[in-house]
Amino acid sequence: MEIINKVALITINETFFFQLLSFLLFMFIVTRIMFRPLQGVMDKRHTHIEKLKMDIVDADQEITRLTNTIAAQEAAVRAEAIQIRANIEREGVQTAEKLLMETQQKLAEERERMLRQVNQIIDNIRGKLQSEAEFLALTMIEKLLDRKVQA
Numbered sequence: 270m271e272i273i274n275k276v277a278l279i280t281i282n283e284t285f286f287f288q289l290l291s292f293l294l295f296m297f298i299v300t301r302i303m304f305r306p307l308q309g310v311m312d313k314r315h316t317h318i319e320k321l322k323m324d325i326v327d328a329d330q331e332i333t334r335l336t337n338t339i340a341a342q343e344a345a346v347r348a349e350a351i352q353i354r355a356n357i358e359r360e361g362v363q364t365a366e367k368l369l370m371e372t373q374q375k376l377a378e379e380r381e382r383m384l385r386q387v388n389q390i391i392d393n394i395r396g397k398l399q400s401e402a403e404f405l406a407l408t409m410i411e412k413l414l415d416r417k418v419q420a
Contacts (some may be wrong), residue, residue: 304407
């Protein structure tokens with residue numbers, strides 16, 4: 270009988286199967302105790318991060334919407350303010366024109382009244398001057414003629 274002596278790197282015997290079974294049992298236990306909980310935590314974290322990203326996008330959209338709304342309201346208020354200002358200016362011009370017309374009318378009436386009054390005073394003075402002129406003329410004639418003249 271001859272003894273075959275071969276040196277091999279891996280020998281397959283019952284210890285190999287025992288080691289393989291031990292490794293598989295170890296992997297099963299490690300997966301149950303370590304990898305699954307870690308995977309669950311990582312999934313929750315990923316879900317939370319995605320939710321935060323969605324919230325950020327929603328907040329940005331809300332900010333954009335509110336900014337647009339505020340800009341539209343500001344434009345509407347500015348347009349209304351311009352309209353109110355134009356109305357106030359128009360009313361002011363109308364009031365000023367009305368006051369100017371009333372003042373001009375009052376001035377014209379006052380001028381007419383003053384002219385009538387001045388003409389009346391002039392007529393009164395002319396009447397008095399006429400009688401005084403006649404009296405003076407008679408007096409001068411009497412003095413020049415040294416006698417009384419009958420008018």
